[in-house]
Amino acid sequence: xxxxxxxxxxxxxxxxxxxxxxxxxxxxxxxxxxxxxxxxxxxxxxxxxxxxxxxxxxxxxxxxxxxxxxxxxxxxxxxxxxxxxxxxxxxxxxxxxxxxxxxxxxxxxxxxxxxxxxxxxxxxxxxxxxxxxxxxxxxxxxxxxxxxxxxxxxxxxxxxxxxxxxxxxxxxxxxxxxxxxxxxxxxxxxxxxxxxxxxxxxxxxxxxxxxxxxxxxxxxxxxxxxxxxxxxxxxxxxxxxxxxxxxxxxxxxxxxxxxxxxxxxxxxxxxxxxxxxxxxxxxxxxxxxxxxxxxxxxxxxxxxxxxxxxxxxxxxxxxxxxxxxxxxxxxxxxxxxx
Amino acid sequence: xxxxxxxxxxxxxxxxxxxxxxxxxxxxxxxxxxxxxxxxxxxxxxxxxxxxxxxxxxxxxxxxxxxxxxxxxxxxxxxxxxxxxxxxxxxxxxxxxxxxxxxxxxxxxxxxxxxxxxxxxxxxxxxxxxxxxxxxxxxxxxxxxxxxxxxxxxxxxxxxxxxxxxxxxxxxxxxxxxxxxxxxxxxxxxxxxxxxxxxxxxxxxxxxxxxxxxxxxxxxxxxxxxxxxxxxxxxxxxxxxxxxxxxxxxxxxxxxxxxxxxxxxxxxxxxxxxxxxxxxxxxxxxxxxxxxxxxxxxxxxxxxxxxxxxxxxxxxxxxxxxxxxxxxxxxxxxxxxxxxxxxxxxxxxxxxxxxxxxxxxxxxxxxxxxxxxxxxxxxxxxxxxxxxxxxxxxxxxxxxx
Numbered sequence: 001x002x003x004x005x006x007x008x009x010x011x012x013x014x015x016x017x018x019x020x021x022x023x024x025x026x027x028x029x030x031x032x033x034x035x036x037x038x039x040x041x042x043x044x045x046x047x048x049x050x051x052x053x054x055x056x057x058x059x060x061x062x063x064x065x066x067x068x069x070x071x072x073x074x075x076x077x078x079x080x081x082x083x084x085x086x087x088x089x090x091x092x093x094x095x096x097x098x099x100x101x102x103x104x105x106x107x108x109x110x111x112x113x114x115x116x117x118x119x120x121x122x123x124x125x126x127x128x129x130x131x132x133x134x135x136x137x138x139x140x141x142x143x144x145x146x147x148x149x150x151x152x153x154x155x156x157x158x159x160x161x162x163x164x165x166x167x168x169x170x171x172x173x174x175x176x177x178x179x180x181x182x183x184x185x186x187x188x189x190x191x192x193x194x195x196x197x198x199x200x201x202x203x204x205x206x207x208x209x210x211x212x213x214x215x216x217x218x219x220x221x222x223x224x225x226x227x228x229x230x231x232x233x234x235x236x237x238x239x240x241x242x243x244x245x246x247x248x249x250x251x252x253x254x255x256x257x258x259x260x261x262x263x264x265x266x267x268x269x270x271x272x273x274x275x276x277x278x279x280x281x282x283x284x285x286x287x288x289x290x291x292x293x294x295x296x297x298x299x300x301x302x303x304x305x306x307x308x309x310x311x312x313x314x315x316x317x318x319x320x321x322x323x324x325x326x327x328x329x330x331x332x333x334x335x336x337x338x
Numbered sequence: 339x340x341x342x343x344x345x346x347x348x349x350x351x352x353x354x355x356x357x358x359x360x361x362x363x364x365x366x367x368x369x370x371x372x373x374x375x376x377x378x379x380x381x382x383x384x385x386x387x388x389x390x391x392x393x394x395x396x397x398x399x400x401x402x403x404x405x406x407x408x409x410x411x412x413x414x415x416x417x418x419x420x421x422x423x424x425x426x427x428x429x430x431x432x433x434x435x436x437x438x439x440x441x442x443x444x445x446x447x448x449x450x451x452x453x454x455x456x457x458x459x460x461x462x463x464x465x466x467x468x469x470x471x472x473x474x475x476x477x478x479x480x481x482x483x484x485x486x487x488x489x490x491x492x493x494x495x496x497x498x499x500x501x502x503x504x505x506x507x508x509x510x511x512x513x514x515x516x517x518x519x520x521x522x523x524x525x526x527x528x529x530x531x532x533x534x535x536x537x538x539x540x541x542x543x544x545x546x547x548x549x550x551x552x553x554x555x556x557x558x559x560x561x562x563x564x565x566x567x568x569x570x571x572x573x574x575x576x577x578x579x580x581x582x583x584x585x586x587x588x589x590x591x592x593x594x595x596x597x598x599x600x601x602x603x604x605x606x607x608x609x610x611x612x613x614x615x616x617x618x619x620x621x622x623x624x625x626x627x628x629x630x631x632x633x634x635x636x637x638x639x640x641x642x643x644x645x646x647x648x649x650x651x652x653x654x655x656x657x658x659x660x661x662x663x664x665x666x667x668x669x670x671x672x673x674x675x676x677x678x679x680x681x682x683x684x685x686x687x688x689x690x691x692x693x694x695x696x697x698x699x700x701x702x703x704x705x706x707x708x709x710x711x712x713x714x715x716x717x718x719x720x721x722x723x724x725x726x727x728x729x730x731x732x733x734x735x736x737x738x739x
Contacts, residue, residue, distance in 0.1 A: 085699045092397060092704075113702040114397035134594075144593040146514060151682065151691060152699035156410040160421040171514075171595070172411045173605065174696060176682035184685060187493040188513045189604065191594045231396050 025097055025229070025236035026070065026286055034076050037063035038096035041081040041177060044202040045310035045318075046102045046122075046225075055079045058121055058309040059100040061299040062227055065243045066098060069282075069291045074298035083177055085152030088113050091228060098240055099228040102196065104154045109228075118241040120226045122310075123322045123331060125219035126158050127197040129204060132212050134191060139218035143168040148190035150178045155194055158221040182206060196223045201316045235286050242285060246292045248334035249274065250301035252325055257300040260293055274337045281337060292337070302332065388705070403701045404429070410696055412687045414603055425697055432689035433714055439609055439688065440675040440718070446614035447674060448667075451621025456651070458626050469622065476619040482680050484616055489608035489684040496604070499595055510589055510596060513604065519586035520600040526576070530583035533576035537568040544568075605686035609678065617674045624666045628659035660733050668726040672719045679715075689714060 029035050039047035039059055047057040055077075064074035080096050091099045092114055102124075103109070105117040128147075130136050139162070149155050151174040163170045173190060175181040182203050185193040195203065197219060204210045227244065229237050250256075253274060255263050264275055272278035276289035283289060299305050306323060310316045324330025355364060392399045408428045411421050416434040419427055457469035476484075493513050497503065502512040510517040544561045551557040577583065589599025632655050640650030681688040682695055694711040698704050 085695050088699070088702055089704050092395070108700075109702070111396070112398035114392075114395035142594075144595045144597065146595060148685070151695045156696055157700065160409055160411050164421060170411075171413045173413055173603075173685040174687065174691065175685040176691070176695070180683060180685070183490070184493070187490060188498055189493050232394070 025233045026239065029070055029097055033071065034078050035063060035067040035070065035098070036078045036080060036096045037066070038080050038082045038087055038090050038099040038101050039063070040101045041083060041179075043102060043178070043199060044205055045198065045314060045316045046202065047079070047081075047100070049079075056309065058305055059102060059225075059227075061247075061305040061309065062100045062121060062240075062244060063098065065247060065295045065299050066240060068294040068298035069239065069243055069287050072288075072294060083152065084150055085176075088115065088228075091115055091230060094230070097229075097236070102199070102225045103228060104196075104223045105226050106154060114231045115228045116231060116237055117226045117228055118237060119244045119334075120224040120332075121244060122198060122225045124196040124198050124223040124225050126155055126194060126221040126223060127200050127219050128216045129185075129193045129195075129200045129213055130191060130216060132214050136216070139216050139220065140166065140168075142170065142192060144170065145191040146171045146173065146189065147192045147194055148173050148175065148181045148185040149194050150175055150181045153195075154221070154223065155196070159194055162220045178203065179206075196225070198225075198310065198316070198318060201310075201318055205315055238285055239287065242337075243295060244302075245334035246274075246295050246337065247299070247302040247305065248325070248332055249337050250292060250296050251303040252327070252334070255292075255296055255301060256304060257296055260296045264293065270338070392705075398701070398703055399706065400703075401706055403703055403706075406701075408697065408700070410700070412692055413685075414606065414687055425693075425701070428697055429689075429693050429710070432687065432692040435687055435692075436675075436678055436681075436689040436714075437718070439606065439613070439678050439681070439686070443610050443613040443617065443674050443678065444671050446610065447617035447621055447670070450614055450618030451625055451670075454618060454622035455625035455629065458622065459629055473619045473622050476615055477623075481612065481616050481677055482683060485609060485612040485680055485684055488612045489605065492604050492608050492611075499591065502591070502596075508586075508588055510599075514595055514601070515604050515607070516602045517589040517596045517599045518602070519588050520598060521584045522587050524582050524585055526580035527583040529576045529580040530573055533572040534569075537570075537572040540568045541565045603686075605681070605684050608684055609681050609686050613674050613677060617670050617677075620670050620673075621667060624663055624670065625659070628661075628663035629655055631662045632658045657733070658737070661730070661737060664726060664730040664733065668723055671722050671726065675718050675722065676715060 037060075039055065039057075042048040043057070045057055047055060047059040049055050060079070063077045063079070067077045068074040080090065082090050082096075082099075082101060087099055087101050087103065088109070090096050099115070100121075102122070103117075104124075105120065109115070110117055128139050128142065130142075136142065142163075147159060147170050149159060149172060156172065156174060159170070159172060173181075173184060175184060178195070178199070182193060184190060186207055193200070193203065197215060200215045204213055204215070207213060227240055229240050253271065255271075255275070260275075263271060264277060266272065266275075269278070273281060274292050276282050276292065280289060282291040285291065288294075300308070303320075303325075306320065307313045310318045312319065320328075320330060322331050324332060326333040355367065389399065404425045406425060407422055408425050409421050412419060412428070412431055414435060415431045416438060417427070417430060419431050454469045454472055457465045458473070460466050460469075496511060496513040499512045499514055502510040502517075504510055508519050541564075544564055548559045548561045551559050587598045589596040591597075629651075636654050636658065637650055640654045641647070645653065678688055679690040682691040685691070689711055694707055698707050701707070
């Protein structure tokens with residue numbers, strides 16, 4: 001672990017020293033012919049590799065969509081698995097072009113890390129998972145519990161705030177990686193495992209008997225997860241931001257992977273603008289006219305990506321809930337493409 | 339032909355020249371100054387460039403964050419700590435946890451090392467075979483793997499808190515650790531400690547006096563009854579006068595866990611066991627090499643004097659072996675200290691886990707925090723080296739005498 005820290009330190013020092021003006025990410029990516037995308041070390045539904053090394057997940061789809069608009073090939077992505085505590089350093093040092101790794105948007109991260117959040121891919125919140133045999137039905141019954149957590153996340157602070165705010169005692173055991181934390185929870189070292197609720201559902205799948213564990217109803221924090229890019233490159237910031245917005249807008253307009261080709265023949269003005277058969281919005285972004293078409297062909301619209309990776313059609317089986325579109329009872333809302 | 343007396347060279351200038359330039363003279367001095375200047379310039383550029391780049395990238399820098407609230411909890415702390423303390427305090431909590439596991443690990447590793455080495459050297463075939471097997475297995479498996487093994491093995495073997503193994507109803511063992519009664523200080527504590535300290539000082543003085551009498555005048559003085567009196571009698575009197583020094587708060591099962599009592603967490607146990615058995619296997623080989631380096635005539639000389647094998651080892655062979663053992667032993671101590679940073683894998687809150695882990699991710703100030711952490715390991719290692727050097731110097735001195 002010390003080695004990793006040292007490597008990270010050297011990487012930051014090297015980045016700080018090289019003094020490269022980072023305003024040319026688009027050009028760098030095009031020259032390299034590959035997008036370097038920071039993802040998790042394996043969180044089902046968000047970013048995880050299968051047994052053939054193919055990455056899938058909602059965060060992975062964002063990377064693939066960016067590769068599609070920039071390089072016209074959603075497979076030209078190099079996925080860099082990062083631990084929670086190494087992720088920002090990897091972005092700062094230029095090792096990755098975009099961080100798409102279930103990262104919570106907070107003011108301190110937006111301001112002090114030299115990086116910007118570009119939007120919200122998933123509205124999450126921190127929850128608790130316990131063994132059913134404990135017969136606990138609410139987080140308020142967790143006084144004096146031992147809690148396993150992954151270090152280097154916002155969860156440790158939320159946890160402290162929650163127990164302090166409710167005058168309850170607890171013991172925290174913080175592990176370097178999520179797998180170790182889950183293993184310790186499973187072996188009985190902790191009564192409770194805490195993480196973002198989506199992460200709890202994903203981790204539960206890895207347990208020997210998922211049915212023996214329940215996620216408690218309380219959500220103790222707001223965790224809007226989204227991609228991040230470095231400060232100082234507004235063009236790249238716009239591209240990453242609007243790639244996600246395009247996915248959400250595509251769902252709102254009913255453009256899907258299947259019907260995108262027929263939609264191209266549509267003569268509705270809004271559809272023509274979005275799909276690039278009219279106007280030059282894509283070119284204004286530094287991309288091509290057909291950028292939205294490329295995104296939808298590569299990964300589908302936001303709703304399709306959600307259902308495929310984390311939704312009721314996937315092993316995680318998470319309901320859309322707040323992640324539904326704003327006009328369907330949720331809070332996912334993207335500025336219009338025009 | 340007159341011989342003009344040669345002017346004596348200016349002593350001071352000559353000395354300066356030699357000190358700075360060595361044999362190459364003033365040219366060497368110039369080269370050294372130039373080299374030092376280049377190094378200083380590079381160091382300055384590194385720092386200045388890093389600072390400007392951090393500023394232009396709007397990455398927070400500086401050490402101001404150390405005074406902010408940390409806002410997270412740590413499950414083992416030698417000093418009082420809660421989540422509204424500062425990052426400074428987190429730093430010391432982590433540092434002390436690292437020092438704790440290193441010191442205890444070093445003590446156990448040394449004991450294991452010496453015992454295993456003596457086993458390997460023993461004429462008893464079974465013992466020496468067992469020692470050999472231990473060394474070959476333990477030192478040839480990766481340490482991280484051993485730490486995880488001990489952690490998961492310890493956890494798997496222990497019951498949940500509600501099914502704790504109870505020892506006389508005062509000690510409880512479960513997968514949350516070993517819960518022992520917590521000592522609570524009473525008014526009698528300070529007089530008791532003072533009496534104990536006086537007793538120890540007097541006992542040491544007596545020993546010094548007796549040894550001098552033995553070595554200088556050949557007198558044997560029986561001091562143990564007085565020593566016993568000082569060490570046990572004085573504290574006993576203080577207890578009779580001032581009352582009990584300590585009472586014990588018994589642990590009780592409440593909710594999920596035990597309330598009251600002190601606790602040794604399983605992460606600490608697993609890490610200490612793994613570090614000390616692993617390093618112990620290396621120390622065993624070092625000790626064996628040291629003992630073998632002593633000429634076997636010494637062993638024979640010991641037996642010809644009628645000393646037992648144990649006494650020969652203790653009085654003749656091991657003191658001579660120490661000269662060879664100490665330098666590589668120091669390296670092993672340093673390795674153990676540095677290896678303790680693997681703690682993060684099993685959730686033991688050492689410096690790397692809480693400070694270079696959680697604090698980095700909360701503040702984002704990787705450069706400052708990692709630099710501080712590296713500074714700490716450097717300081718710990720240099721301190722260990724210095725202590726071992728002093729020890730080695732004393733051995734050499736006593737050998738020469």
